[in-house]
Amino acid sequence: MTLTERLNQDMKTAMKEKDKLTLSVLRMVRSALKNKEIELKRPLDEEEALGVVSKELKQRKDSLHEFEQAGREDLAQKTRDEIAVLKQYLPEQLTEEELRQIVRETVAETGASSKADMGKVMKAIMPKVKGRADGKRVNRMVQEELQ
Structure with a gap:
């Protein structure tokens, strides 16, 4: 199953389970993937799709750092939850x-x-x-x- 298929499948599941956090993160990722496809004027291959998910994860990590420095624990916690969802779609990290x-x-x-x-x-x-x-x-x- 490709990453895009898995995202679509998990998005349907999140809708059924009324999991708002997962649903919003998956919609954001799908939107980023679509924007990249439009930019390249062709469908993405698996490696390019992983690159988009990695970029989204990096943005969340940067935001988390900023929120923690500003003392915004509410936003920091939401960002941590988003990071956890995104990590499910990336390959195992190297030790x-x-x-x-x-x-x-x-x-x-x-x-x-x-x-x-x-x-x-x-x-x-x-x-x-x-x-x-x-x-x-x-x-x-x-x-x-x-x-």
């Missing part, structure tokens, strides 16, 4: 060890030796971990590896 191994392999493949090669390593590694690791985590590990 620290798995990610570190991929970083080491990519650094070796690219022949990077200093922080000046950071862009080259990031460009090579991001497609490998798309949807399975946060860019900030990857960036931090690459910096540690290139010291």
Whole structure:
């Protein structure tokens, strides 16, 4: 079952169960997917759809940080709930060890030796971990590896 089919199925279930939170999050994701399709003027493949869901998740995480700093616990809790719904549609996240191994392999493949090669390593590694690791985590590990 593709991601889009799964979203449609879960949206129907949320409607039947009157789960307003899940329904609103799924509608938002479907809208973002549709906008991306319109932008590209073609249907999305599975990887592109995952990228859209990842982007939505990142936006929620950024908002959560802002809400917590502003002391808006009501909005922070709603955002945490939205994050939990979105995480169901992403692949299993890489563990620290798995990610570190991929970083080491990519650094070796690219022949990077200093922080000046950071862009080259990031460009090579991001497609490998798309949807399975946060860019900030990857960036931090690459910096540690290139010291």
